[in-house]
Amino acid sequence: MKMNKTAATAAVVAVIACAGYAFLRGDAVRNALPTAEAETVAAPAVDLTPENSLTTISGEKIALESLAHYDADADSTVYFLSEISPDSLVKIYEALEWKPEGKLGVKISTGESMKTNHLRPELIGKLVKQLDGTIVECNTAYGGNRMETAKHWQTIKEHGYLDMAPCDILDEEGSMTLKVDGYARIPENYVGTHFKNYDSYLVLSHFKGHQMGGFGGALKNISIGFGSTMGKNNIHTGGKSKSTWMGGVQDEFTESMADAAKSVHTAMNGRIVYISVMNRLSIDCDCNGNPAEPEMGDVGILASANPVALDQACVDLVYASKDNTASLRNRMEKQNAVHILETAEKINLGKRAYKLVDLDD
Numbered sequence: 001m002k003m004n005k006t007a008a009t010a011a012v013v014a015v016i017a018c019a020g021y022a023f024l025r026g027d028a029v030r031n032a033l034p035t036a037e038a039e040t041v042a043a044p045a046v047d048l049t050p051e052n053s054l055t056t057i058s059g060e061k062i063a064l065e066s067l068a069h070y071d072a073d074a075d076s077t078v079y080f081l082s083e084i085s086p087d088s089l090v091k092i093y094e095a096l097e098w099k100p101e102g103k104l105g106v107k108i109s110t111g112e113s114m115k116t117n118h119l120r121p122e123l124i125g126k127l128v129k130q131l132d133g134t135i136v137e138c139n140t141a142y143g144g145n146r147m148e149t150a151k152h153w154q155t156i157k158e159h160g161y162l163d164m165a166p167c168d169i170l171d172e173e174g175s176m177t178l179k180v181d182g183y184a185r186i187p188e189n190y191v192g193t194h195f196k197n198y199d200s201y202l203v204l205s206h207f208k209g210h211q212m213g214g215f216g217g218a219l220k221n222i223s224i225g226f227g228s229t230m231g232k233n234n235i236h237t238g239g240k241s242k243s244t245w246m247g248g249v250q251d252e253f254t255e256s257m258a259d260a261a262k263s264v265h266t267a268m269n270g271r272i273v274y275i276s277v278m279n280r281l282s283i284d285c286d287c288n289g290n291p292a293e294p295e296m297g298d299v300g301i302l303a304s305a306n307p308v309a310l311d312q313a314c315v316d317l318v319y320a321s322k323d324n325t326a327s328l329r330n331r332m333e334k335q336n337a338v339h340i341l342e343t344a345e346k347i348n349l350g351k352r353a354y355k356l357v358d359l360d361d
Contacts, residue, residue: 062321075353170228278298296325
């Protein structure tokens with residue numbers, strides 16, 4: 001049966017419309033036109049030569065070009081070592097070419113229980129002793145083994161830190177205030193009064209997921225980690241409460257973490273550096289006494305003088321890896337974890353771009 005001119009025109013329009021809709025859906029136009037032949041587009045080759053890639057401790061090769069914020073011309077340097085050992089921790093620290101002035105505090109998480117993935121004394125002990133450092137930590141704001149000073153001291157002892165080095169709970173005697181210049185959410189931050197007793201800080205962080213922040217690394221360790229109980233409440237609620245940590249808005253919480261981190265970093269004025277260990281990559285924080293078992297393999301140790309670049313490099317490595325990263329990525333995305341990095345850069349805490357020096361070479 002022949003179509004009249006009007007019907008024929010309508011048929012052509014319908015085909016074109018289908019093709020256009022397929023294009024908007026992300027399908028190739030050829031899928032809407034059965035006579036078109038599909039074209040095969042070869043994926044660009046990934047450069048995995050030693051000078052353009054790194055190899056994790058789990059044996060996975062990751063191209064530097066696949067790290068979203070890697071930039072060979074960036075101002076900030078992030079150092080990488082695949083081996084996770086006491087000697088490697090010393091080696092990557094020495095690569096920073098930084099020496100502490102005066103009394104050194106070594107900021108860690110002492111861990112909620114022996115089931116958590118906190119950095120153990122047998123890993124960090126050699127470096128801490130070499131630097132004659134004091135382990136420092138603050139009380140938590142939630143019910144658990146570290147909310148009260150007496151119970152926290154017991155946890156520190158049980159986890160072996162007192163056998164390794166002197167320890168100090170910074171907010172055992174209350175809080176002091178640090179101002180936040182150019183803040184996004186909170187104009188001041190509350191840390192333990194003992195914060196002022198140290199001339200320099202080495203921040204040792206376990207990079208992992210986090211129930212509320214999406215991920216926990218250097219920025220969390222110097223914001224929530226350095227916060228007194230009052231400071232933790234203030235950060236969690238976006239500056240709305242100093243007596244409870246509940247009821248905050250997610251992006252306001254991560255913005256407040258960025259502000260708090262800036263207050264600490266600025267106060268130290270170059271007398272602070274950061275090392276993060278990417279092992280036991282659970283989706284849960286070390287504040288969780290019974291964290292989920294990690295699905296992703298261990299990566300290595302990273303270090304930098306810029307905590308923003310350091311955290312960004314850790315995040316980039318998670319996204320560039322193909323080693324069972326789905327759960328960790330989903331945790332970060334559900335909590336809009338990238339917002340702390342966006343905010344930290346916006347308030348001039350540090351740039352997210354970094355060049356990477358692979359110390360395995």
